[in-house]
Amino acid sequence: MSTPDDTLFEEAFADFAHAAELMVDPVDSAVIHGRVRRRRTTKGAMAAALAALVVAVPAAWWLQESNGQEVDPPPADDTTAVTTEAETSPEEAGGGTNSVPDGQATGGDDLVLPTFTDLVGAEIELPEFFPGAGELNDACPVAPATITDAAGSAYGDGKIRLLKVVQTTLEEDGPVEAVALFGCTPGDALVTQAVSVAGDGEGGWEATEAVALGDTNEFPLLDIAPAAVTGVLLLVPEPHGTDQSGPLDYDIYRYRTGADLEDVTDTAYLWGITDLAVEVEKRDNGDGTWTAEATVTNAGDHESQAFTLSLCADPALAVDGLDGLPACTEAREPTAEYEALAPGETVRAEWTVTPAPFDEWSGDAQAGGAYFDVSVDMRAYGSDAFAFDYDNSNDYGAMALIADDVAETP
Amino acid sequence: MTPTRDSSAPPGEGGAAAQLLPMRASLEFDDFYAANVRVITGQIYAYTGDRAEAEDLVAEAFCRALARWRKVREYENPTAWVRRVAWNLATSHLRRRGVVQRFLNRQRETHEKAPDGDRVDLMRALAGIGEHHRKAVILRYMAGLTVAEIAEQEGVAEATVRSWLTRGKAALAGRLTVQDEMEQR
DSSP: OOOOOHHHHHHHHHHHHHHHHHHOOOOOHHHHHHHHHHHTTHHHHHHHHHHHHTSOOOSEEEEEOOSSSSOSOOOTTOOOSSOOHHHHOHHHHTTOOOBOGGGOEEOGGGOEEOOHHHHTTOEEOOOOSSTTOGGGGGGSOOTTEEEEEGGGOOTTSOOEEEEEEEEEESSTTOOEEEEEEEEEOSSSSOEEEEEEEEEOSSSSEEEEEEEEEOBTTTBOOOEEEEOSSSSEEEEEEOOOOTTSOOTTOEEEEEEOTTSOOEEOTTTSOEEEEEEEEEEEEEEEOSSSOEEEEEEEEEOSSSOOOOEEEEEEEOTTEEETTBTTOOOTTSOOEEEEEEOOOOTTOEEEEEEEEEEOOGGGSOHHHHHHOOEEEEEEEEOOGGGTOEEEOSSSOOOOOEEEEEOTTGGGOO | OOOOOOOOOOTTOOHHHHHHHHHHHHHHHHHHHHHHHHHHHHHHHHHHSOHHHHHHHHHHHHHHHHHTHHHHTTSSOHHHHHHHHHHHHHHHHHHHTTTHHHHHHHHHOOOSOOOOTHHHHHHHHHHTSOHHHHHHHHHHHTSOOOHHHHHHHHTSOHHHHHHHHHHHHHHHHHHHHHHHHHHHO
């Protein structure tokens, strides 16, 4: 089969491009302006919700290490120049978080601390999302609020969604507490509040302390994370209008019980942008099998997040050692977990793929190829760090191996 | 609790000048939008095979550009930025929805006005080739990007792009030939 020269392709595509441009019907630019005006900070909030879902998240994140080294400045009376892991661990500071059955944990003073799973489906009395705004609160009922898993929710439904739960001490020498970030979307903007939650002694849960209330205009609270020593950190992207620059601008505040919020933006330790480059190569082994090799490289200049590799494949492809690999139309399952990568560090994983005889492939696979798809899912939510898609241009975290030339193999 | 960072107004632009900037920038964005939206949407349409979907994805890309227009307009090539965002969105979208299977299914349905004649053939042929190949061919021949520019956008080596193009063109040619033969029978 010969390949036509470029001239023929250029002519064919010039006509095709012109036709396609005439066929599409883009919205007026006024619609774009309107969407951005209404959205304002919702875009950032969506990133937080995605992080809470622990679904496939962008490969590059703006991260804020919050449970490790030199996260935020030590208290004024702390004479230790360098904060160590042991010193900054909330568990250490609060006397430990011994695990208890059913996924719950006890903090100091016999507090029963909820996990994310514990709170989903629970009914909890929460502070109003719009204090003093009367009927506006009807859109986000909190007396009580029935907590919904963010994964099953849609924007604009007014449900009270659980975005994140972290454990930290809120005051010096205080017990470890659980701080939950709740969100509600009465319109097209997410409003949030962070609340300390503990067991009510009767098998349920109650809000014990209002930590922070988000305001879509003035204080668009996006995410929470444990502070290094004491307190909870609040990630607040700067409100930005239509013509202001994007979400790289943000502030980080530290909440401690009984104290004013402290702006720790300039001193908080940032991991910075981490760009994980993912490639999947295939090799024909010549014996009816193929080798798929995924290479993940930290192409950024900071340490990456921990991540998982998730696979899916066309039913025509059998993968050694993996039974029942989901099709790419289904929810994929993480198949391998990796710790953080140092800048420039690379990890590789490979699988042996055995295609079924071509005549057993589905019609779609015969026409378009059988896919073996590898996704990198950042474990942002699970790490107690802030997950902040720094410019929203990195939406890809997966590369697909397209075995469309398998059929051409003699 | 209002953040206290400095204003993002450019140096030297204060007072009334700073107040005028949003309007100026807004008009500038509108011109940028008008000049590029159809071209990029056409490319994404060719890639996804779904016109409405392409329009939504490109609108989202322009929303992101507008949200940070002060920064994007200073880029050497703002169009490339928007195109890349749109392609990333489209790629993520296709993969999340089952990649080629749904794409092919859509091609068999005729819910909307479709291109006619040779364009139908080309559209169907594009639908039948691999994702990377399809992307490379569209970027090369519809968007007019060079191999180097495609490599930069996709974050791969130029050799990889050349491989995609070679194989994509061959696959396209093969499918177009088959269709021609079938129609002649």
